[in-house]
Amino acid sequence: MSLNAPLRFLTRTALLLAALIAIGLLGAWLWLRQSLPLLEGSLETGQLDHPVTVRRDAQGIPLIESTSRDSIAFALGFLHGQERFFQMDLLRRNSAGELSELVGDAALEHDREVRVHQFRKRAQRNVEALPEDQRAVLAQYVRGVNLGLEELGSKPWEYLLLGQEPRPWTAADSMLSVFSMYLSLQSPIGKFEQRDTALADLLPDDLYGFFFPEGGSWDAPLIGEARGPVRLPQTNIAALLEEADSIAYQPMESDDQVYGSNNWVVGGALTAHGGAMLADDMHLGLDVPNIWYRAAWSIPGTDRQMRAATLPGGPIAVVGTNGRVAWGFTNTMGDWGDLIPLELNEAGNRYRTPDGWAEFTVEPEQIAVRGGEPETLEVRKTIWGPVVGEDHRGQPLAYRWVAHDTRGGNLNLLLMETVETASEALDLGPRLGIPHQNLVVGDSQGNIGWTVGGAIPRRVGLDGSRSVSWADGTAYWDGYLGAEEQPRVYNPPSHRIWTANSRVMDGPQLAVMGDHGYALGARQRQIRDALFARDSFSEQDLLDLQLDDRALFLERWQQQLLVLLDGEDEYADVRAEVENWGARASADSVGYRVVRNFRLKFLEFTTAPVLTYMRRFQEDFSFGPRKRQLEYAAWEMNHSEPAHLLNPDFASWRELKLAALDAVLERMARDGLPLQEQTWGVQNTARIWHPLGRAVAPVNWLTAMPADRLSGDTHLPRAQSPTTGASQRMVVSSGSEESAIFHMATGQSAHPLSPFFANGHRDWVEGNPSPLMEGKTRYTLTLQ
Incomplete structure (x- = not known):
């Protein structure tokens, strides 16, 4: 037998395998191509009274032109359905509690929690209540x-992968998309109030006031001043612990890790052309595709165009400019729901109301589960709302929530398309059926303003800060505030307005808004101070502020860490990195990563006795959104080192601090890199994936965005984590849209073979000033 025979056999086998792989790849490519959207040509729809032309540029941004608003809505729906249907399906299923039907029991716990709100029934009711x-x-x-x-x-590729069939879209599904944003931006079980009520009830007053203040020196409200310093408590922290207690530790994620946003606007006195200039970047989870879909359309009856970020699922502009007025949103973090502890009879089957004992209404909700048996959930309802859980004493809690009312979900954002002035835009605030937002506006005449976008309940007999019984009739909601009662700021003397999920009001207006976990004011203060550092602004100036990664918040922590490491020879290399940290949340900074994570570990160690104490009453207790003002207590302990507040697991404050640093360094070392390469970017590496990529790894080969090492962090304007951040950035002056800037993570299309699947993503990563206006037409589609 020739020695060449085995080689020939191996060669033939290798060629055969290569051919099979090539055929497989070609088959996958052809399979994927079937579900590509239609970009060009003419389509007879049989459903339009007025034709529509859709012009797309190289980035896939459409300009929709028609003389009919109904036809424009049809065309936008057509584009959403072609480009983003699976994303839309996830949105409606998310708020309807129907994800298990699509993906199986992995989503069952989510569906159980959400289904108690019966959003599908509420969505149908709200659609029927819309104006004609x-x-x-x-x-x-x-x-x-x-x-x-x-x-x-062919049906979208995700359904082919799952072996499922997409079901048609309905009007109620569009309302469910609005409710899905509620679930992202507000708690469906009132987490902040639930935890705050427990802490206030169980902790000694002085410890509660110290660890959980309403605010402090970082505050930067539009109206009012920063809060004063926290007062050291008298209670010894060890008094919370029993002899047999093993102190519980829970890793401390960033205390400003919120789904929120930044926005600000400057008046015409501060711009070269005299028009107001608005900046808006909404911080949300980052997925493939982006939550937003960029679009522009003609405004019938005018010579102007609407340019906006739309939410696939509805026909509305979420944020954008209509050529006269620009608007943007940030999450208010106000209090828009109340938990009501129910007073039960001895049998537990009735609850007390102002009109006497009432029986629970029980409604079954059937949850379909892919690959399993359906599950029936019994929803217990009261006159105030559904039962969503229990408090720390085991008392059932009903939830009175704006999202449950007709006022909570509507399409009144459509009215923003035709407003002519900032004042008119502010008038719409109370009428908007959306999760409550800081609505910031500016118009082409230079006027600026702020209000709450969303209906505000009129509370009687309670301020909403604690869970109280409504059984005797002294506490209740008396409808909603009118437009004249809505908090509002218009053309302030400073010509500047800013919000960033922190407290924006004080006094009576703060009482109206309440508190559901305001972000620490550091990000908001950095924005405010940067705005007051200049007397004129261009679009690039505002983009630069959106990209500001200066670590002003951590400067004092960096200085304290240097003091701690003085004379510690074994930490000489660490000290050098901390000293030369660059004072920015820069992707290439080792020192920033050390300082940032040291602070969080210090927070974990110092609050562990409180966590241990609370878990005596609630086994799964965590601080959650109630931790966002912990900085004030943490800094006071770090600075003054009060002996009676030292975690008993440590012999001294120095030991605690060094243990915190050691834990940080040990975690960094797991990357397997020398210290000099353990940069912030190594930890803050983008992980922007398709939702299915988390379960089916090969999906990421085609769809995941590059694993870029990103600058920015949560306590500064360039808010960034691996999976959350600025879902978009917009800088615009209405009437001067040719100079406007827009960034969006990922791209327009969800299809990996689309010519604009990731177009624009590099501009988002690198901060390039890419235009808001659509570019030269590359594709034209006519809908007849």
Whole structure:
């Protein structure tokens, strides 16, 4: 036998395998191509009274032109249905509690929690309550979505992968998309109030006031002043512990890790052209595709265009400019729901109301589970709202929540398209059926303003800060505030307005808004101070502020850490990195990573006795959103080292601090890199994946965005983590849109073979000033 025979056999085998792989890749490519959207040509829809032209540029940004708003809604629905249907499906299932039907029992716990709110029934009720003209716009949008889905050569690739069939879109599904944003931006079980009530009830007053103040020196409200310093408590922290207690530790994630946003606006006195200039960047989870879809459309009856970020699922502009007025949103973090502890009879089957004992209404909700048996959930309802859980003493809690009311979900954002002034835009605030936002506006005449976008309940007999019984009728909601009662700021003397999820009001207006976990004011203060450092602004100036990664918040922690390491020879290399940290949350800074994580570990160690104490009453207790003002207590302990507040697991404050640093260094060392390469970017590496990529790894090969090492962090304007951050950045002056800037993570299309799947993502990563206005037309589609 020739020695060449085995080689020939191996060669033939290798060629055969290569051919099979090539055939497989070609088959996958052809399979994927079937679900690509239609970009060019003419389509006879049979459903339009007025034709529509859709012009797309190289980035996939459409300009929709028609003389009919209904036809524009149809075209936007068509584009959403073609480009983003699976994303839309996840949104409606998320708030309806129907994800298990699609992905199996991995989503069952989520569906159980959400289904108690019965959002699908509420969505249908809210659609029926819409004005006739809005129902018409929504109906055409729904028709467009379903035609877009039908016109794909094959169902979206995600359904092929899951072996599922997409079901048609409905008007109620569009309202469910609004409710899905509630679930992202507000707690469906009132977490902040639940934990705050428990802490206030169980902790000694002085310890509660010290660890959980309402605010402090970092505050930067629009109206009012920063809070004063915290007072050291008298109670010894060891008094919380029993002899047999083993102190509990829970890793401390960033205390400003919130789904929120930044926005600000400067008046015409501070711009070269005299128009107001607005900046907005909404911080949300980062996925493939982006939550937003960029679009522009003609505004019928005018010569202007709407340019906006839309939410696939609805026919509305979420943030953008109509050529006269620009607006942006940040989450208010105000209090828009109340937990009500129920007073039960001895049998536990009735609860007390102002009109006597009442029986619970029990409604079954069937949850379909892919690959399993359906589950029936019994929803217990009261006159105030559904039962969502129990408090720290085991008392059932009903939830009175704006999201449950008709006022909580509507399409009144459509009205923003035609407002002519900032004042008109502010007037819409109370009418907007959205999760409550800081609505910041500026118009082409230079006027600026702020208000709450969303309906505000009129509380009687309670301030909403604690869970109290409503059984005797002295505590209740008396409808909603009118437009004249809504907090509002218009054309302040400073010509500047800013918000960043922190407290914006004081006094009576703060009482109206309440507190559901305001972010620490560091980010907001850095923005405010930067705005007051200049007397004129261009679009680039505001973009630079959006990208500001100066670590002003951590400067004092860096200085204290240097003092701690003085004379510690074994930490000489660490001290050198901390000293030369660059004072920025820079991807290439080792020192920033050390300082940032040292502070969080210090927070974990110093609050562990409180956590241990609370878990005596609630086994799964965690600080959650109640931890966002912990900085004031942490800094006071770090600075003054009070002996009676030292965690008993440590012999001294120095030992605790060095243990915190050692824990940080040990965690960094797991990367397997020398200290000089353990940069902030190594930890803060983008992980922007398709939702299915978390379960099916090969999906990431085609769809994941590059694993860029990112600058920025949560306590500064360039808010950034591996999976959350600025979902978009916008800088715009209405009437001067040709100079406006827009960034969006990922790209327009969810399809990995789309010519604009990731177009624009590099601008988002690198901060390049890419335009808001759509570019030269590359593709033209006519809908007849």
